[in-house]
Amino acid sequence: MASHRRPKQPSRARMSVFTVSAAAAVAALTSQAAQADPQASKKDVKAKVDKLYEEAEGATEKYNGAKDKQKKLQKQVENLQDGVARGQEELNEMRDGLGSMATAQYRSGGVDPSVQLFLSSDPDNYLDRAATMDQLTSKQAEALKKVQGKQRSLAQQRSEASDKLKDLAETRKELGDKKQKIQGKLSKAQSLLNTLTAEERERMAKKQERADRASSDRVDLGNDSSSSSRAAAALSAAKGKIGSPYVWGATGPSSFDCSGLTSWAYQQAGVSLPRTSQAQANAGSRLGQGELAPGDLVFFYDDLHHVGLYAGNGQILHAPKPGANVRFESINNMPFMFGTRV
Structure with a gap:
């Protein structure tokens, strides 16, 4: 007949032995891991730092491209603004010439209605409105056409300058964003380096110095x-x-x-x-x-x-x-x- 007795429970003393043994084993494994961690951690940090430096360099080239674009846009804007300023001076001189023409006409018996119309309205619409008038001399017509052409040219230059200024503002923002991205990666790399001990950082720095020196002291470039x-x-x-x-x-x-x-x-x-x-x-x-x-x-x-x-x-x-x-x-x-x- 099968026995139905309950299995014998381990004694309190045996449980204590098991507990102590397990604790000792965990402590030993932890100790081994702790001894292995510093070297593994150092390699891991270096790999992450190198990766961040590589990413920062890629971002730097994009930053350089945006900066070069900004430089070119700035030059284009300056040239356009200079052109607008010079064109405005020329337009003012043309208008002065028309004013002189009006004065001469007044002294000789009255201002030509076509000149009156020009001097009192938008020159850009002048020729269309003056087309029905017979009073225009060839000299007046030529002067008025030049003024109208100059005004249209100035309007186009101002529009182009405005577009370039918008591009310039966007490029400056892009520059700021890229600069922030680079600095963020470099800052993260430095934070990782700061997790190493001073001794580990010093060893890494000396290794870098040796690599720099070796490159110039012992390199064979052939012939x-x-x-x-x-x-x-x-x-x-x-x-x-x-x-x-x-x-x-x-x-x-x-x-x-x-x-x-x-x-x-x-x-x-x-x-x-x-x-x-x-x-x-x-x-x-x-x-x-x-x-x-x-x-x-x-x-x-x-x-x-x-x-x-x-x-x-x-x-x-x-x-x-x-x-x-x-x-x-x-x-x-x-x-x-x-x-x-x-």
Whole structure:
């Protein structure tokens, strides 16, 4: 006959042993995890910071494009406003001439009704209203047509200037938004860095310094020749800026972002390049990696947000990212898209 006795419950002493053992096991695992966390956390922080820096650089090139557009719009607005001012002066002189004509007519026996009509109404509608009048002389008609043409031209220029001013206001807002986006990413990166200990941050900084020094001290550029004297001159100018810090939106001569360095370098060679990396990509003939020669432009990432100068032997010279200086680096450290020969 089967037994129906209740199973024997573990004693209080045995439960205590189990509890202590489980607690010890959890403590051991926690201790191991704690010992592994700092290194894992440091790598994770660095990866996130590098990603934020890359995103900030992409935003910087968009900012550079908007800033370049703002500069061009500002110049166009100034030219239009100057043209309107000069045109108004010319119109005033024409009107003075008509006034003199009216005065002469008055002295000789009365003002021509057509001139009276012009002087007392909107000149833009004058000719239509004066068409039925026979009193217009050829000289008067010519003068009035010139005034009317000048008024229409001024109205068109004022309208164009107004449109450009609206574009300028929108571009300035766009600049502010992009600047805020960049600063937000850089601020987030700094906040992540602040989660590391002072010792960890110092180690990261020293590693960055070693990378900057190694790029200029021990790099082998081989014996490749530039494709042109301007490419050689641009690369030579950029070499003179090794060690200069990366600063977003900077175009030299003491700090640069990526496209700021390439545009500045080619400017020293007498060549004007567009401001952004994306625009510079269309400034010459495209090349594959095996066709590159020192001084050629090299572009990275799908959206072409990074550009540098090919230096030879698989090395590029560029302004890498915030916290890093202008330096040589392997072309394989980033996703290469193509090169451009200016």
